[in-house]
Amino acid sequence: MKRVSGKSQRETWKYLREQEVELDVLPRGGHPLWAMLYPARYEVGMANLGYQTIISEMRTLGVGIERFFSGRLSSLSVEAERSISDFPLISASIAYEPDILTLLSVFRGWGISPCPEERESQGQPVFGVGGALSYINPLVFSGVADYVVLGDGEKVVDHLVREARRYVRDGDRSKFRRALAEHPSIYVPPLHDRIILRGEKVHKHRNIIDNLDDARGKSLWVAPSSVFGKTVLVELQRGCRRNCSFCTIPSSFGKPRTRSLARVLEDVSSVDFLEGVQVGLVAPETGDYPALEELLSAVDSLGAAVSFASLRVDNINEAMIKSLARSGRHTLTVAPEAGNERLRRACGKHFSDDLVIERLSMASHMGIRKVKLYFMMGLPGETTSDMDDIARLCGRVRSESGLQVRASVGVFVPKPMTFWEKVEMISDDEAHSRKDRLNKLFRDGPGKGCRVNFQEPREAAVEFAIAWKGVSPANKFLSYPRGKASFPKPGLEQRELLLEQLGLLGYH
Numbered sequence: 001m002k003r004v005s006g007k008s009q010r011e012t013w014k015y016l017r018e019q020e021v022e023l024d025v026l027p028r029g030g031h032p033l034w035a036m037l038y039p040a041r042y043e044v045g046m047a048n049l050g051y052q053t054i055i056s057e058m059r060t061l062g063v064g065i066e067r068f069f070s071g072r073l074s075s076l077s078v079e080a081e082r083s084i085s086d087f088p089l090i091s092a093s094i095a096y097e098p099d100i101l102t103l104l105s106v107f108r109g110w111g112i113s114p115c116p117e118e119r120e121s122q123g124q125p126v127f128g129v130g131g132a133l134s135y136i137n138p139l140v141f142s143g144v145a146d147y148v149v150l151g152d153g154e155k156v157v158d159h160l161v162r163e164a165r166r167y168v169r170d171g172d173r174s175k176f177r178r179a180l181a182e183h184p185s186i187y188v189p190p191l192h193d194r195i196i197l198r199g200e201k202v203h204k205h206r207n208i209i210d211n212l213d214d215a216r217g218k219s220l221w222v223a224p225s226s227v228f229g230k231t232v233l234v235e236l237q238r239g240c241r242r243n244c245s246f247c248t249i250p251s252s253f254g255k256p257r258t259r260s261l262a263r264v265l266e267d268v269s270s271v272d273f274l275e276g277v278q279v280g281l282v283a284p285e286t287g288d289y290p291a292l293e294e295l296l297s298a299v300d301s302l303g304a305a306v307s308f309a310s311l312r313v314d315n316i317n318e319a320m321i322k323s324l325a326r327s328g329r330h331t332l333t334v335a336p337e338a339g340n341e342r343l344r345r346a347c348g349k350h351f352s353d354d355l356v357i358e359r360l361s362m363a364s365h366m367g368i369r370k371v372k373l374y375f376m377m378g379l380p381g382e383t384t385s386d387m388d389d390i391a392r393l394c395g396r397v398r399s400e401s402g403l404q405v406r407a408s409v410g411v412f413v414p415k416p417m418t419f420w421e422k423v424e425m426i427s428d429d430e431a432h433s434r435k436d437r438l439n440k441l442f443r444d445g446p447g448k449g450c451r452v453n454f455q456e457p458r459e460a461a462v463e464f465a466i467a468w469k470g471v472s473p474a475n476k477f478l479s480y481p482r483g484k485a486s487f488p489k490p491g492l493e494q495r496e497l498l499l500e501q502l503g504l505l506g507y508h
């Protein structure tokens with residue numbers, strides 16, 4: 001008998017299933033069979049609250065939904081290790097632009113066509129999409145998806161499931177698409193793209209839940225192998241009241257809406273095994289949650305640990321640091337974005353270098369040992385001296401706060417519906433040369449003693465190209481380069497065309 005190595009044992013769905021704790025009793029099995037793909041590793045996908053939320057909604061409606069992830073076991077479901085070929089319906093949750101390339105590669109591995117028309121003619125599954133990217137630019141899925149759920153998936157799911165059940169009964173895909181197209185928050189590329197190409201309006205809008213207390217707001221599983229470890233994810237807020245120039249959240253994710261403290265506490269206290277489990281607070285900017293201090297002290301009294309995503313420096317206060325330190329966390333993550341106040345202000349982050357030092361020194365005195373600092377290079381108006389300031393600021397943080405510093409430098413990518421949507425992105429060559437310069441300043445200059453890592457310029461170029469893909473008569477994904485070939489940078493004309501098409505869809 002063939003021996004199974006420790007690694008492959010660990011990677012089997014059975015092993016991961018046995019580690020998971022399901023927090024609510026929801027129906028299992030059901031009808032129709034529906035594959036829900038997250039196009040990344042299990043560890044990453046299970047850290048996504050939106051993915052878990054939509055699965056909870058579908059299970060509540062009695063759908064036989066099963067999870068799929070990319071990787072070695074991508075063709076088998078987590079739940080029943082059922083083959084993808086058994087599923088008449090596939091959905092995917094897409095959070096970031098490059099996930100689409102992973103999605104296409106998973107489809108290749110499955111032997112399923114990425115084109116809706118080919119899937120139809122070959123009797124392959126219907127494929128739908130939801131997730132964060134659908135809030136920003138759903139037209140990116142033109143030529144790939146049969147339908148895209150726009151905005152908050154809750155509520156839209158009722159219509160989707162009802163029509164999917166009809167489709168599975170009668171097998172009429174055209175009728176299914178027409179029925180989905182009747183919903184104001186479902187975009188159906190095979191039907192709507194020709195209307196958009198004619199320059200006519202489609203009249204769709206993002207579904208936005210006004211009262212977030214109506215949303216589930218809590219993860220369905222504690223999945224110890226997820227990148228967050230043993231964590232219950234609890235949602236605090238959607239939308240953001242700030243207006244950072246590079247950020248898609250204020251314009252695309254609806255007005256800021258918070259869950260009430262009572263609902264959040266209900267979620268936290270409903271978990272009856274909080275020892276050893278941390279509560280992961282999910283919000284675009286956790287520090288903006290109005291009842292944060294009360295929440296932290298309540299979580300503290302329940303004996304649970306707490307974790308935040310990246311924080312705004314100007315939001316950091318003693319209560320937050322105390323909670324983190326008490327939770328045994330010694331690393332803080334903040335995003336100054338730029339190395340000096342002028343450029344930071346242009347980004348929409350109005351705080352000084354001195355405030356960065358002051359808040360991080362406070363954190364250091366209260367038990368935090370490391371800080372991760374996120375920056376962007378290639379910001380509009382950035383000079384060489386601005387770049388050098390990244391290394392200088394990191395050096396100052398290290399020497400004045402005593403924290404170990406790890407800087408992470410990404411390349412600025414202009415995104416649709418942001419204040420900086422039409423500015424130029426730096427070329428790959430320029431990004432490489434700025435990276436080399438900054439690397440030297442971290443090796444032998446003012447950033448010495450701090451660690452630094454960089455986003456690969458090619459990754460940012462891929463993100464840029466996909467972010468601006470819209471409706472076109474040809475399916476652009478099929479002609480996208482593979483391997484290390486460079487991606488075409490969208491020019492101003494292409495970007496203006498996409499914005500016009502998003503307007504026709506009803507997005508602005």
Ligand code: SF4
Binds near residue numbers: 243
């Ligand atoms: S970067 Fe953060 S604080 Fe700024 S708008 Fe986006 S979510 Fe809000």
